[in-house]
Amino acid sequence: MLVTDYSLNQFGAVLTFAIDLEELVSEYYNSIQSISDKTLTESEVTNRINAASKRKRNLERSRRENVTEITLEPIEGLDAQNYTISGLSYDKEGMVSLHKIASGFYEDAMEKLNVLETKRLFSRHHKEHSRLQKTVEA
Amino acid sequence: MTQKLQNYIDGEWVVPETQNYIEVTNPANSEVLGSAPDSTTKDVDSAVQAAKAAFKEWRQTPVLTRVRYLHRLKELCEERFEEISAICVKEAGKTLDEARGEIRRAIESIEFSFSVPSLMAGFKVEDISSSIDETAERQPLGVFAAITPFNFPFMVPLWFLPTAIACGNTYIMKPSPQTPLSMQILFEMLDEIGLPEGVVNLVHGGVESANALMEHPDIVGISFVGSSQVGKIIYTKSTSHGKRVQVQGGAKNYLAVFPDANLDAAVSNILGSAYGCAGQRCLAGSVVVAVGDVYDEFVSKLKDKASNLVVGNGLDNSSQMGSIISEASKTRILGLIEQGVKEGADLILDGREHEIAKVEGGAFLGPSIFTDVKRGSMLSREEIFGPVLSIMRAPDFDTAVEIINESRYGNAASIFTNNGGYAREFKYQVDAGNIGINIGVAAPSASFPFGGKKDSFFGDLHGQGDDSVRFFTDHKIVIERWP
Numbered sequence: 211m212l213v214t215d216y217s218l219n220q221f222g223a224v225l226t227f228a229i230d231l232e233e234l235v236s237e238y239y240n241s242i243q244s245i246s247d248k249t250l251t252e253s254e255v256t257n258r259i260n261a262a263s264k265r266k267r268n269l270e271r272s273r274r275e276n277v278t279e280i281t282l283e284p285i286e287g288l289d290a291q292n293y294t295i296s297g298l299s300y301d302k303e304g305m306v307s308l309h310k311i312a313s314g315f316y317e318d319a320m321e322k323l324n325v326l327e328t329k330r331l332f333s334r335h336h337k338e339h340s341r342l343q344k345t346v347e348a
Numbered sequence: 349m350t351q352k353l354q355n356y357i358d359g360e361w362v363v364p365e366t367q368n369y370i371e372v373t374n375p376a377n378s379e380v381l382g383s384a385p386d387s388t389t390k391d392v393d394s395a396v397q398a399a400k401a402a403f404k405e406w407r408q409t410p411v412l413t414r415v416r417y418l419h420r421l422k423e424l425c426e427e428r429f430e431e432i433s434a435i436c437v438k439e440a441g442k443t444l445d446e447a448r449g450e451i452r453r454a455i456e457s458i459e460f461s462f463s464v465p466s467l468m469a470g471f472k473v474e475d476i477s478s479s480i481d482e483t484a485e486r487q488p489l490g491v492f493a494a495i496t497p498f499n500f501p502f503m504v505p506l507w508f509l510p511t512a513i514a515c516g517n518t519y520i521m522k523p524s525p526q527t528p529l530s531m532q533i534l535f536e537m538l539d540e541i542g543l544p545e546g547v548v549n550l551v552h553g554g555v556e557s558a559n560a561l562m563e564h565p566d567i568v569g570i571s572f573v574g575s576s577q578v579g580k581i582i583y584t585k586s587t588s589h590g591k592r593v594q595v596q597g598g599a600k601n602y603l604a605v606f607p608d609a610n611l612d613a614a615v616s617n618i619l620g621s622a623y624g625c626a627g628q629r630c631l632a633g634s635v636v637v638a639v640g641d642v643y644d645e646f647v648s649k650l651k652d653k654a655s656n657l658v659v660g661n662g663l664d665n666s667s668q669m670g671s672i673i674s675e676a677s678k679t680r681i682l683g684l685i686e687q688g689v690k691e692g693a694d695l696i697l698d699g700r701e702h703e704i705a706k707v708e709g710g711a712f713l714g715p716s717i718f719t720d721v722k723r724g725s726m727l728s729r730e731e732i733f734g735p736v737l738s739i740m741r742a743p744d745f746d747t748a749v750e751i752i753n754e755s756r757y758g759n760a761a762s763i764f765t766n767n768g769g770y771a772r773e774f775k776y777q778v779d780a781g782n783i784g785i786n787i788g789v790a791a792p793s794a795s796f797p798f799g800g801k802k803d804s805f806f807g808d809l810h811g812q813g814d815d816s817v818r819f820f821t822d823h824k825i826v827i828e829r830w831p
Contacts (some may be wrong), residue, residue, distance in 0.1 A: 216665035219658065222445035223665040276427045277448040283616045284653070284668055 218288035225273040225328070227290060232266035234295055238308055239252055242300050249302045249346060258342065261321075264311050276325045285322045293317075302306055302346055309343035351382035353552055355391060355527055356535045358398035359545030362393040370525040370554065375441040375671045376661045376710040377644050384528040389554035391501065392520075392560035395549040399491040399518040402546025407488050407516035410545075411465045416630070418510050422458045422539040425451065431809045432533055436502055437525040437662040441671035441711070442625050444662055453794070454503040456811070460794035461510035465815045466608055468515060480829045486821040488516030492769050493581065494571040498673050499628045501527035502534065507659045507798070507811045508571045513547055515820040517568075520549045522561060526673060549552050562586045569593065569819065572810060573630070575731070576757070583806035595806040596798060598731045599759030602752040603633045603740070603788065604774065607642040609764035613650045613786070617764070621788030622737040623657060623669050623715045628677075631760050631782065631789045634741045635721065635728055643741055647719055652698050654715040654737075660705035671736060674709040681734035683715060686725045688736070693718040699735055723751060731757070745770055753779045758801030760790045781805060804815045 216222050239259045243252070250258070293315040298304040313336050320332035354361040363383035366801055385391070395668050405416070423732065425432065429451055453570040468486045475481040475533050492512050496504045500522060509519050523531040535550045550556055559708045562585045566826060569592040572582045576597035586593040603621065605614050621633035662670035672678040682700065691696055703715020711737060721727045721738040728738060728751075742748040763774040764785030781799025784790030792798050797815035799805075809819040 217658065219666060220443075220445055222443075222448060222666055228663055273448065274426065275452065277452055283620045285656070347409060 216320070218290050219285050220283075220326075221277060221285070221325070221329065224285060224288065225269055226322065227293075228315070228319070228332075229266055229269045229273070229293070232262045232269065235262040235308065235312065236266070236320065238304075240261075240298075240301055242283065243339070245300045247284065249305060251257070261338070263341075265338070268331055272328050272331050276328045280323065283324070288319060289324055290308045305346045313339035313343060314344075350380050351529075351532075353382055353384045353532055355385065355387060355395070355552060356389075356539070356548075356550035357395045358402075360542075361393075364388070364552075366391060366553075370429075370552075372436045372439060372528060373674075374437075375673050375675075376663075376707065376712070378709055379438075380679045381439060381529060384525050384552040386525070387551050387557040387822070389556060389560040391553070392551055392557050392564065395520045395551045396491060396564050396566050398546035399520055399549055401520045402544055403488075403490050404796070406518055406544060406547050407514070411468065411514070411516070414516065415462055415464060415514050416513060417543055418422070418458055420460050421510070421537055422455055424456065424540060425455050428533065428537070429551075432502055432530065434663065435529050435533060435723050436527075437670070439529045439665065440498060440501055441673055442548050442662050443667050443670045444665065446625050446670070447662070449505045450500050451789075452818060454506040456592075456794040457506040457757075458504070458510045460812070461514040464511060464514035464817065466568065467814055468821060470569055470823070478825070479831075480827060483826040483828075485826060486515075486817070487824050488821055490517060490568040491566055492569045492820065493520040493522065493567050493572070494515050495561065496524060496572075497574045498524040498526040499625060499724050500641040501530040503571050505531060505534065507573075507794075508816070509548065511816045512820045513543075515817060517820055518547050518549075520551060520561065520567070522551050522553060522557055525552065525554050525693070558582070559585075562591070563589055565589070567591060569733065571819075572596070573811075574598075579806055580803075589802070590817065592798045592809075593807050594809055594811055596734075596811060597759075597804050597806065598757060599630045599632075599804050600634050600729065600755050600757045601632060601760040601762070602635045602637055603762045603784075604637045604639060604748045604752065604753065605642055605646055606745075606763070606765040606767065606770060607640045608766045609642070609786070611642070611646060614764040615646065615653055617786070617788035618650065618737075619653050619788075620659070621762070622788065623654065623735050626669055626672055626713070627735040628673060629789070629792050630732075632781065633788055634732065634736075636737065636791070637751055638739060639742045639744065641750050643739075647696070647717075647739060650737075650739075651717055654697055655702075655715060657702075658697055658705050659712055659714050660700055660707050661710070665704065665795050667705065669715065669735065672713055675711045677734070678711040680711055681713060681732060681736065684726070684732050684734070685736060688718050688721075688725075688738075691725050691727065693720070693721045693725065693727055693738065723754070729755070745773070749774065749777050754775075755801055759799075759803045759804035760784065761797065762787055762790060781810075 316336035699714035699716035
């Protein structure tokens with residue numbers, strides 16, 4: 211479950227939330243591997259775990275490399291409660307919800323960030339999660 | 349268990365001669381983090397002798413080899429990035445984002461030193477006279493030292509050390525006794541990259557070790573960042589001992605806001621400028637000059653944003669402003685707030701009453717805003733070095749520039765406007781070394797010199813940029829003929 215006791219009110223907090231979210235996506239698909247749900251093949255599940263790990267590494271790099279003076283300005287209008295992932299079922303429905311929430315987070319958050327490199331990264335992650343969602347729904 | 353720090357001299361960690369130790373505390377919760385030795389003159393001399401002995405071979409090391417060590421240092425900084433950030437938060441009281449920003453800037457300074465092989469190049473003219481060639485070569489000079497402040501404990505040392513040793517010099521670092529832990533990590537990494545013994549040395553301490561550095565005949569140059577009051581003493585003393593010196597001092601930075609500015613962006617920028625690092629920066633915005641009829645709307649928007657800033661322990665992801673460096677400093681700032689009130693300025697936002705998130709104790713103070721600040725008042729003149737912003741009125745551009753240029757400091761000044769003509773005239777006329785145009789903190793990046801004028805800088809060559817290569821080297825002119 212993605213739980214935060216902090217507000218998404220600045221650059222570092224938003225990046226940390228994103229990092230935790232991708233960690234959760236990895237954990238979710240690791241759990242799916244041990245269940246005999248047939249929505250995705252074993253290699254597709256492995257790919258999703260690896261993709262989440264890669265997104266997490268890119269977010270960590272962005273948090274290290276893209277923090278600048280400008281990012282100290284407060285962010286408003288992002289509520290972590292809207293992107294809480296909890297109690298998802300390990301089936302098609304659960305996977306669709308997971309990627310829908312993640313995609314929504316990246317889409318909303320990138321509008322609030324004023325660092326170009328990080329906006330690009332969030333845009334890419336938004337598209338990836340949307341694609342992953344559609345693949346499951348198909 | 350708290351850490352008793354050691355000095356790093358001649359390639360190893362050494363227990364210093366001194367018996368006196370200075371406690372290092374986390375200003376957010378008074379937790380004791382460790383203790384730093386108050387090194388003696390003899391401790392300093394050990395470091396100088398090691399650095400002096402190492403210089404001959406180090407300067408003969410090919411410059412590309414020297415720089416290769418710094419590539420390794422950068423990689424280690426990236427690996428330990430979050431760890432270093434957390435240490436900066438704990439010892440300096442800043443927020444995680446502020447600490448990450450500091451570490452990134454520090455790494456940029458290391459990256460700048462990669463260009464020393466090009467920047468150190470000299471020049472030659474053949475046949476300056478018949479069969480005579482003349483060359484200007486840049487050579488390193490010997491042992492340099494830095495005396496660095498509490499507020500950017502990791503970044504400021506790296507403004508100097510990487511470029512100095514890339515140029516072929518050897519180095520002694522004396523960090524602030526209030527925030528020595530960042531240097532502990534830096535020197536762990538410097539030890540790990542395998543530099544020859546004596547090339548870099550760390551001496552912890554206070555006044556005695558600073559004096560010893562300034563007086564030592566074998567140190568050729570000193571860099572200092574801190575208050576102008578102390579900086580003037582350091583400049584005078586060090587130059588009287590024949591050293592080249594660069595002193596980056598204090599500031600009183602003005603921000604002029606014009607009616608045609610993008611006001612929301614200006615407010616956001618100025619919020620970060622005034623309250624970033626709880627105002628404890630030489631580039632912090634300190635006085636806003638609101639020009640014409642922008643005053644009322646600007647004050648209202650700024651007060652609204654500032655009153656909602658989350659002040660708390662910097663390790664909490666929600667905290668947007670951390671603590672003051674110490675209770676003593678907080679007491680000093682409180683005294684200045686009181687003085688501002690007595691002067692007759694209107695304290696429309698009182699940081700003393702600001703709610704501190706999830707924290708009991710600690711040297712916290714919320715953001716304060718004074719309005720109707722008068723020209724010549726203490727609030728308009730004196731550096732506060734805390735989260736206190738003053739707002740003045742000016743009827744027009746010329747008066748705003750006049751007010752700004754009255755300051756004895758000349759570190760930074762900013763203008764917020766959409767008018768290119770005003771922006772050009774502002775940067776032309778204002779007597780400050782770092783100018784921001786729609787930028788609240790005019791912080792030069794590593795490849796530019798860190799400007800500063802009047803009481804904000806003493807010396808000839810600034811830190812950072814190609815100024816730093818000129819500071820750490822000197823020309824040798826060679827005139828040759830081969831009969």
